[in-house]
Amino acid sequence: MAKLTSRSEDYSKWYNELVVKADLAENSGVRGCMVIKPYGYAIWEKMRDELDRKFKETGHQNAYFPIFIPKSYFEAEEKNAEGFAKECAVVTHYRLKTDPDNPQKLVVDPEAKLEEELIVRPTSEAIIWSTYKNWIQSYRDLPILINQWANVVRWEMRTRLFLRTAEFLWQEGHTAHATKAEAIEETEKMLEVYADFAENFLAVPVIRGYKTPSERFAGAEETYCIEAMMQDGKALQAGTSHFLGQNFSEAFDVKFTNKEGKQELAWATSWGVSTRLMGALIMAHSDDNGLVLPPKLAPIQVVIVPIFKGEEQLKQISEVALALQAKLRAKGISVKFDDDDQNKPGWKFAEYELKGVPVRIAMGARDLENKTVEVARRDNLTKEVQPLEGIENYIEELLKTIQNDIYAKALNFRNENITEVNSYEEFKQVLEEKGGFISAHWDGTAEEEEQIKNETKATIRCIPLDAKEEEGVSLISGKPSRRRVIFAKAY
Amino acid sequence: MAKLTSRSEDYSKWYNELVVKADLAENSGVRGCMVIKPYGYAIWEKMRDELDRKFKETGHQNAYFPIFIPKSYFEAEEKNAEGFAKECAVVTHYRLKTDPDNPQKLVVDPEAKLEEELIVRPTSEAIIWSTYKNWIQSYRDLPILINQWANVVRWEMRTRLFLRTAEFLWQEGHTAHATKAEAIEETEKMLEVYADFAENFLAVPVIRGYKTPSERFAGAEETYCIEAMMQDGKALQAGTSHFLGQNFSEAFDVKFTNKEGKQELAWATSWGVSTRLMGALIMAHSDDNGLVLPPKLAPIQVVIVPIFKGEEQLKQISEVALALQAKLRAKGISVKFDDDDQNKPGWKFAEYELKGVPVRIAMGARDLENKTVEVARRDNLTKEVQPLEGIENYIEELLKTIQNDIYAKALNFRNENITEVNSYEEFKQVLEEKGGFISAHWDGTAEEEEQIKNETKATIRCIPLDAKEEEGVSLISGKPSRRRVIFAKAY
Numbered sequence: 001m002a003k004l005t006s007r008s009e010d011y012s013k014w015y016n017e018l019v020v021k022a023d024l025a026e027n028s029g030v031r032g033c034m035v036i037k038p039y040g041y042a043i044w045e046k047m048r049d050e051l052d053r054k055f056k057e058t059g060h061q062n063a064y065f066p067i068f069i070p071k072s073y074f075e076a077e078e079k080n081a082e083g084f085a086k087e088c089a090v091v092t093h094y095r096l097k098t099d100p101d102n103p104q105k106l107v108v109d110p111e112a113k114l115e116e117e118l119i120v121r122p123t124s125e126a127i128i129w130s131t132y133k134n135w136i137q138s139y140r141d142l143p144i145l146i147n148q149w150a151n152v153v154r155w156e157m158r159t160r161l162f163l164r165t166a167e168f169l170w171q172e173g174h175t176a177h178a179t180k181a182e183a184i185e186e187t188e189k190m191l192e193v194y195a196d197f198a199e200n201f202l203a204v205p206v207i208r209g210y211k212t213p214s215e216r217f218a219g220a221e222e223t224y225c226i227e228a229m230m231q232d233g234k235a236l237q238a239g240t241s242h243f244l245g246q247n248f249s250e251a252f253d254v255k256f257t258n259k260e261g262k263q264e265l266a267w268a269t270s271w272g273v274s275t276r277l278m279g280a281l282i283m284a285h286s287d288d289n290g291l292v293l294p295p296k297l298a299p300i301q302v303v304i305v306p307i308f309k310g311e312e313q314l315k316q317i318s319e320v321a322l323a324l325q326a327k328l329r330a331k332g333i334s335v336k337f338d339d340d341d342q343n344k345p346g347w348k349f350a351e352y353e354l355k356g357v358p359v360r361i362a363m364g365a366r367d368l369e370n371k372t373v374e375v376a377r378r379d380n381l382t383k384e385v386q387p388l389e390g391i392e393n394y395i396e397e398l399l400k401t402i403q404n405d406i407y408a409k410a411l412n413f414r415n416e417n418i419t420e421v422n423s424y425e426e427f428k429q430v431l432e433e434k435g436g437f438i439s440a441h442w443d444g445t446a447e448e449e450e451q452i453k454n455e456t457k458a459t460i461r462c463i464p465l466d467a468k469e470e471e472g473v474s475l476i477s478g479k480p481s482r483r484r485v486i487f488a489k490a491y
Numbered sequence: 492m493a494k495l496t497s498r499s500e501d502y503s504k505w506y507n508e509l510v511v512k513a514d515l516a517e518n519s520g521v522r523g524c525m526v527i528k529p530y531g532y533a534i535w536e537k538m539r540d541e542l543d544r545k546f547k548e549t550g551h552q553n554a555y556f557p558i559f560i561p562k563s564y565f566e567a568e569e570k571n572a573e574g575f576a577k578e579c580a581v582v583t584h585y586r587l588k589t590d591p592d593n594p595q596k597l598v599v600d601p602e603a604k605l606e607e608e609l610i611v612r613p614t615s616e617a618i619i620w621s622t623y624k625n626w627i628q629s630y631r632d633l634p635i636l637i638n639q640w641a642n643v644v645r646w647e648m649r650t651r652l653f654l655r656t657a658e659f660l661w662q663e664g665h666t667a668h669a670t671k672a673e674a675i676e677e678t679e680k681m682l683e684v685y686a687d688f689a690e691n692f693l694a695v696p697v698i699r700g701y702k703t704p705s706e707r708f709a710g711a712e713e714t715y716c717i718e719a720m721m722q723d724g725k726a727l728q729a730g731t732s733h734f735l736g737q738n739f740s741e742a743f744d745v746k747f748t749n750k751e752g753k754q755e756l757a758w759a760t761s762w763g764v765s766t767r768l769m770g771a772l773i774m775a776h777s778d779d780n781g782l783v784l785p786p787k788l789a790p791i792q793v794v795i796v797p798i799f800k801g802e803e804q805l806k807q808i809s810e811v812a813l814a815l816q817a818k819l820r821a822k823g824i825s826v827k828f829d830d831d832d833q834n835k836p837g838w839k840f841a842e843y844e845l846k847g848v849p850v851r852i853a854m855g856a857r858d859l860e861n862k863t864v865e866v867a868r869r870d871n872l873t874k875e876v877q878p879l880e881g882i883e884n885y886i887e888e889l890l891k892t893i894q895n896d897i898y899a900k901a902l903n904f905r906n907e908n909i910t911e912v913n914s915y916e917e918f919k920q921v922l923e924e925k926g927g928f929i930s931a932h933w934d935g936t937a938e939e940e941e942q943i944k945n946e947t948k949a950t951i952r953c954i955p956l957d958a959k960e961e962e963g964v965s966l967i968s969g970k971p972s973r974r975r976v977i978f979a980k981a982y
Binding site for chain 1: 529581583597609621625642833
């Protein structure tokens with residue numbers, strides 16, 4: 001198995017190779033669309049199940065809306081959402097026919113042209129709010145707290161596996177409320193659900209904040225976000241939660257009768273995370289040997305590798321290994337016992353390192369004699385010999401420790417790579433030499449933001465929710481500022 | 492709440508009304524596409540989770556393939572699959588732009604025309620087998636046992652909620668094997684997974700069989716199916732499992748080196764069930780009062796309705812009800828305590844009947860005194876007073892009884908409505924007067940099958956797997972036949 005390109009050599013190449021070699025995903029024959037392979041999909045399923053549990057716990061229900069959105073729906077919305085992406089897949093016909101000139105070929109049947117073009121959903125506000133119109137008459141119909149798991153399509157020109165693909169999988173929450181305060185509360189609640197998920201499940205520390213007006217979702221009054229730092233110091237937006245005000249209820253005329261009998265427009269939120277999180281997970285933790293998976297996400301948490309010569313030894317080791325496997329499974333730990341005799345232990349060690357299996361247990365003839373096992377941690381690559389007796393309890397605790405350690409390591413790295421600067425010169429120097437996140441004052445104008453972006457490629461990732469009040473002056477205009485914002489280059 | 496149209500009055504109207512009134516689904520603003528509402532989606536989720544568990548238990552993994560399939564892939568496949576449906580959604584462009592003549596309007600950007608049209612997947616054999624080509628080199632790469640949960644689109648002209656929609660949700664298994672025998676074994680195994688699921692989870696009895704050549708999936712060598720009887724006597728195909736032979740491996744050149752070092756084409760299967768099962772579920776069990784849900788599928792299994800006058804009584808009942816709710820939940824039973832004071836008990840009773848909640852517990856002031864509750868079954872509409880003490884155990888058993896009784900009722904109905912006939916005259920008479928399934932001899936020709944279909948609208952639903960050998964003569968040609976097949980009108 002050829003080694004991965006190292007991160008220091010070429011971070012981007014390392015990422016691409018890792019995604020493919022670890023069997024997470026690959027490019028398909030369809031431009032910009034990926035195939036999510038079983039191992040990658042198993043990780044995504046774990047993310048999805050945990051998020052779904054959290055959504056239900058906070059009172060949301062799943063539903064499903066059409067994949068197609070008539071073009072005119074975007075025109076209704078366009079009044080509010082000038083900047084809405086127009087790069088999308090457009091369905092214009094509904095039939096193929098055999099080419100009259102060549103019976104081996106298929107052609108689009110010109111007689112099967114749609115009266116109105118259909119857009120493959122890039123996001124579902126339009127179709128959902130056109131539906132909510134019929135569901136909402138009275139304040140008693142509110143709130144509506146719905147989530148959808150779906151595929152969406154945005155015609156991206158430059159794509160990268162998981163990070164930016166034409167089709168991707170995501171969830172999109174769409175809620176309707178009777179009051180502005182309740183909608184804002186929902187927006188903030190879901191941001192916290194995402195942040196908690198990122199930190200305690202993905203082990204990825206995030207900064208909770210909100211976007212500047214120029215970085216907002218088109219149609220949103222406020223876009224909250226969580227921003228994570230990758231190992232190359234770049235930022236990755238890991239989730240967004242939008243307070244949409246009354247923009248969509250106005251566009252689709254969604255009114256309700258309030259308690260006082262008056263007609264009002266409903267208040268909206270939407271929030272989503274996508275398969276992009278797979279990219280965040282990979283780039284936050286993995287190393288030059290392959291994936292590093294937090295135990296909560298690992299499809300296989302423990303692998304047992306027998307070290308044997310001949311069938312008799314394998315039989316003896318298997319007996320002990322299978323008993324241990326049963327004990328671990330009884331604790332809800334997913335275990336694989338790899339007794340394949342085609343591949344050597346060294347090959348297996350490398351393979352499970354590549355796949356990010358958090359704990360490897362090796363068992364040889366001497367271990368049998370001594371009643372021990374060798375336990376190796378994937379995250380820090382340490383090994384130790386442990387007594388076999390009670391090892392299942394040790395492993396159970398070790399998995400928790402690994403989960404915490406992976407988070408602590410990422411948090412430490414993130415904190416070490418946030419730099420406060422107080423001049424534009426310093427800003428450019430830090431960005432050039434150290435990278436990472438830069439905490440700096442900004443005058444609040446789109447002009448300064450734009451200039452910094454054009455000159456340095458760094459954007460304002462967010463205005464942190466927990467930013468403390470602090471007197472300062474902005475980087476370029478020198479105008480007074482009362483709190484710092486986070487700049488970074490971003491994925 | 493207006494009553495449903497009765498089944499005897501207009502079965503089809505009853506079905507449509509029920510789907511909408513029970514909040515399962517509704518038509519959307521997009522032709523032929525439905526909105527699956529939260530209550531309907533919650534039932535679908537239960538189906539999905541149970542099937543997913545069964546797929547994994549039988550060694551399958553989930554993955555995800557692109558929604559778009561380049562037109563040329565169908566041309567490769569077309570050589571084998573002459574009859575493949577060409578009614579599909581065709582993406583021809585990838586951008587909208589503002590109409591230069593009217594800034595309120597969007598138009599397709601003619602400069603953003605795709606070089607090759609993309610088809611929104613009607614089924615994924617083509618994209619998946621084009622991918623498998625890269626995954627399969629040696630017999631060691633086999634079998635590949637993959638399932639995908641996805642949305643698919645078929646441009647249907649006449650649509651009905653759940654039963655036939657342009658977009659629907661489904662799962663599609665696609666497996667690759669080294670031998671024909673193994674592929675056939677897989678095909679049969681998955682048919683049995685579906686049959687077991689239908690009978691023991693949906694409580695819908697099914698006939699396991701295979702299709703005649705003219706009813707086969709295009710590209711299949713053998714299509715196995717499960718056929719269920721609806722309450723109007725019509726058949727509904729509830730799942731199919733296809734043995735695809737080497738058709739797709741040939742079309743996409745998927746060869747592997749076998750143990751003897753020779754190149755061979757891989758053997759394929761595919762199998763799927765869809766949101767159509769929602770239609771089967773509804774039409775198999777429900778009645779003129781609304782849904783009847785088997786407990787294993789019911790999002791709410793037990794509803795507790797307090798019968799009270801004034802807040803003080805509600806408070807006393809609530810205390811007992813919440814304690815019971817906790818006990819039931821501890822048993823894994825989903826319970827709703829409906830203490831809403833806006834709606835009267837009678838309204839609630841009708842509402843939960845409409846929604847198919849299997850068990851209703853009513854609790855009034857007298858029940859408190861007597862330490863009793865009133866337990867009502869949704870399936871047979873019976874009521875009884877039971878002691879409160881230990882009621883949670885009673886309910887737990889009752890849910891199992893209801894699940895079994897619903898199945899037994901459907902099985903009994905199905906069996907009573909399968910009629911053996913021995914002449915075409917009898918066939919037409921039974922079909923006209925009684926309906927249901929007709930078990931009859933057939934000469935094995937497409938001609939006879941076609942004639943019967945044209946003259947009676949009944950098709951051969953399947954050749955049952957368990958049909959016993961029996962000498963007979965076919966309905967029209969009078970040729971000898973050795974076993975009976977099942978005819979019926981079908982959804």
